[in-house]
Amino acid sequence: MTQPTHTHRESGGKFNEVAQHQGTGPLEGQWLVIYQDLDKEIQSATTQADWLANWREVDPDDCTICMGTGHDHIKGNKANPCGH
Structure with missing residues (x-):
């Protein structure tokens, strides 16, 4: 199983x-980050x-449920933190 290296800040x-990778064509001059969303099992790209x-x-030491956001992103309940 692939381990997470990053989490979304919010x-x-x-x-x-x-x-x-360096972008080409309209994205020339920009760096692109290819990443995998481990929850949705898809790959995407964004600018660096x-x-x-x-x-x-x-x-x-991040909580393995909320990944440091303070709420359970699976259930989407910000009022009932997952234990962060």
Whole structure:
């Protein structure tokens, strides 16, 4: 099983950074981050600037449910934290 390397700063979730590539064509001059959403089992890409602004590395002491956001992103209940 692939372990998460990153989580979204606001909505949580488990993501694995797969690779970084330089963009081509209209994206020339930008770096792209390829990542896998481990909850949805899909791969996506975003700009490096977006990645750095909206995702962060998983800390060793992050809660495995909320990934440090303070709420259970699976049930979406911010009023009832998962134990963070």
